[in-house]
Amino acid sequence: MKNWFLYSLIVLASVVLLFLSVPLLNMIFGSDLMMLLDTLKQKDVVGSIYLTMKVSLWAMIFVLITGLPLAYIIARYNFFGRSFVEALIDIPIMIPHTAAGIALLMIFGRGSISNFFDSIGITFVDTEMGIMIAMMFLSSTFLINGAKEGFKKVDVKLEKVARTLGANPMQVFLRISIPNARKDIINGALMMWGRGLGEFGAVIMLAYHPMVAPVLIYDRFTTYGLKHSAPVAAIMIIISIFIFLSVRFVNNRLK
Amino acid sequence: MKLFEVENLSYKLGDFKLDNINFRVNQGEYFVLLGQSGSGKTLLLESIAGFNSVEGKINFEGKDISKLSPEYRNVGFVYQDFALFPNLNVRENIMFSAKYKHIENPEETLHDLADFLGLVPLLKREIENLSGGERQRVAIARALFSKPKILLLDEPLSAIDPTFRNSIMKFLKDIHRKYNLTTIHVTHNFREASYLADRIAIVMNGQIKQIGAATDVLNNPANIEVAKFLGFKNILPSSMINDTKERLFSVDPNAIHVGKYKIDCDYVFGGTLEECMGIVDHYKIFVNVNGEQFFAKILKRDYQGCYADRGENIYIGFNKEDVCYL
Numbered sequence: 072m073k074n075w076f077l078y079s080l081i082v083l084a085s086v087v088l089l090f091l092s093v094p095l096l097n098m099i100f101g102s103d104l105m106m107l108l109d110t111l112k113q114k115d116v117v118g119s120i121y122l123t124m125k126v127s128l129w130a131m132i133f134v135l136i137t138g139l140p141l142a143y144i145i146a147r148y149n150f151f152g153r154s155f156v157e158a159l160i161d162i163p164i165m166i167p168h169t170a171a172g173i174a175l176l177m178i179f180g181r182g183s184i185s186n187f188f189d190s191i192g193i194t195f196v197d198t199e200m201g202i203m204i205a206m207m208f209l210s211s212t213f214l215i216n217g218a219k220e221g222f223k224k225v226d227v228k229l230e231k232v233a234r235t236l237g238a239n240p241m242q243v244f245l246r247i248s249i250p251n252a253r254k255d256i257i258n259g260a261l262m263m264w265g266r267g268l269g270e271f272g273a274v275i276m277l278a279y280h281p282m283v284a285p286v287l288i289y290d291r292f293t294t295y296g297l298k299h300s301a302p303v304a305a306i307m308i309i310i311s312i313f314i315f316l317s318v319r320f321v322n323n324r325l326k
Numbered sequence: 327m328k329l330f331e332v333e334n335l336s337y338k339l340g341d342f343k344l345d346n347i348n349f350r351v352n353q354g355e356y357f358v359l360l361g362q363s364g365s366g367k368t369l370l371l372e373s374i375a376g377f378n379s380v381e382g383k384i385n386f387e388g389k390d391i392s393k394l395s396p397e398y399r400n401v402g403f404v405y406q407d408f409a410l411f412p413n414l415n416v417r418e419n420i421m422f423s424a425k426y427k428h429i430e431n432p433e434e435t436l437h438d439l440a441d442f443l444g445l446v447p448l449l450k451r452e453i454e455n456l457s458g459g460e461r462q463r464v465a466i467a468r469a470l471f472s473k474p475k476i477l478l479l480d481e482p483l484s485a486i487d488p489t490f491r492n493s494i495m496k497f498l499k500d501i502h503r504k505y506n507l508t509t510i511h512v513t514h515n516f517r518e519a520s521y522l523a524d525r526i527a528i529v530m531n532g533q534i535k536q537i538g539a540a541t542d543v544l545n546n547p548a549n550i551e552v553a554k555f556l557g558f559k560n561i562l563p564s565s566m567i568n569d570t571k572e573r574l575f576s577v578d579p580n581a582i583h584v585g586k587y588k589i590d591c592d593y594v595f596g597g598t599l600e601e602c603m604g605i606v607d608h609y610k611i612f613v614n615v616n617g618e619q620f621f622a623k624i625l626k627r628d629y630q631g632c633y634a635d636r637g638e639n640i641y642i643g644f645n646k647e648d649v650c651y652l
Contacts, residue, residue: 226409228409229409229411231372231375231377231396231403231409232403232405232409232468233411233422234376234377234395234397235375235376235396235397235401235403235469235472235474236397236422236423236426236427236469236472237397237423237426237427237472238397238422238423238425238426239395239397239426242425242426246425250413251411251413253413
């Protein structure tokens with residue numbers, strides 16, 4: 072019994088692993104296949120899943136464009152208030168999602184900022200745009216922090232040498248910094264996108280309609296009960312896991 | 327012909343300061359900045375490349391380039407750990423500058439460099455599959471491909487296996503000659519400097535302490551600090567050898583003769599043997615003469631044994647031509 076320590080670790084670890092996997096496995100393998108196929112034929116289900124993925128992707132792209140520069144600034148420069156900025160990025164992870172939704176509604180649902188966006192034809196209440204900002208608010212942390220860690224791992228000397236070889240700072244950023252932080256950026260983006268898919272609390276405050284998948288699941292559960300919401304949940308879980316695993320696989324293959 | 331000149335350069339980084347640095351480098355010269363780690367020599371090299379905004383002037387062919395961005399300075403930089411781009415293969419690394427600078431006959435330049443540096447079979451390799459020596463050659467090729475007017479080398483030998491150091495040193499000299507380069511090489515190793523350098527500047531605590539032709543600097547250190555750094559031993563007051571001036575002298579441990587009885591030299595001292603250590607091919611002998619310690623090295627092929635036991639009397643001596651005054 073000299074390995075008693077290792078055995079006890081394995082036993083304890085199995086408890087949490089089972090807890091994490093059994094509900095998911097039950098959802099996937101315990102569902103009635105005919106029921107799943109039937110559900111897939113329902114237009115509102117397919118539309119809702121498509122909408123969820125699409126809007127979460129937009130949110131991710133928006134944060135790639137704006138969050139990568141932010142992550143790079145934090146990783147490279149030491150400035151007054153840096154830890155404050157870092158804390159600000161982390162905060163959305165800790166606050167209740169419904170509270171975040173209310174906060175967003177106060178800014179983008181009424182008042183001068185909302186009016187400004189109205190005047191250029193952008194509204195947030197009950198629109199895809201509203202869903203996007205709700206997803207973005209609660210999940211951009213993952214992308215920004217992932218990219219920040221990635222940029223930190225890129226040796227500054229690579230960037231310096233590239234400058235002596237004639238590249239300007241923008242060219243260095245695009246050809247050296249981003250490609251060498253790529254793995255962490257992709258992982259972060261994937262985490263953000265995945266979190267966006269599951270966003271419920273904030274989305275429901277800003278846009279009950281059009282219904283994203285989590286809202287649809289909730290809506291069916293409260294209106295028709297478990298029997299009608301479970302297949303949608305199962306489909307959503309299967310699709311998410313599939314996409315998640317395939318992007319992870321491809322990313323790990325990258326040098 | 328003067329190519330490059332640093333005038334009154336200063337730069338502050340936290341508690342450290344590069345302090346009023348002045349030196350010039352001639353066209354075609356191999357110039358070594360020699361100093362201990364933490365002396366500021368790498369910071370100085372990076373300042374020349376344009377990574378720090380410094381006070382003072384950096385004149386290059388008569389023009390002040392101290393305000394120019396690194397991409398306009400025409401310098402090639404090779405870091406100690408080579409800083410190759412892991413996302414690009416060997417060929418892409420070497421040809422990196424072709425995208426941003428006008429390089430005449432890029433393919434021909436690549437092949438000429440690859441040929442001379444023995445990189446032809448490696449061009450398609452990924453960086454992670456290269457050995458230390460290969461990485462260094464790629465880093466040098468990448469710098470030379472961009473046709474720099476001056477090549478900056480930051481401790482190029484410290485990441486190389488010691489067994490290959492001599493051949494790499496020769497190789498650096500060959501490259502310097504073949505491509506008619508002007509090179510500034512930073513190192514902490516005075517042996518490296520003595521082999522490679524035309525001229526040497528000694529850097530200590532952010533200041534240049536001595537500058538001149540390599541042989542002058544290495545044989546005539548300006549002060550005791552420089553002498554100690556250059557490995558001078560037996561630094562003692564010159565009154566011991568009847569010198570009228572109040573100064574120090576140094577004598578090479580290899581030039582000291584040792585004997586059980588009085589020996590025939592210009593200066594002879596009797597003392598007590600403090601320690602005798604036999605090491606591979608020689609003995610290190612420490613002798614106390616009136617409270618000052620002399621250190622002598624005796625090759626085992628010249629004499630087997632320590633001449634005396636610890637605590638016994640012993641004679642040491644050396645000649646006038648072996649004395650170096652500081």
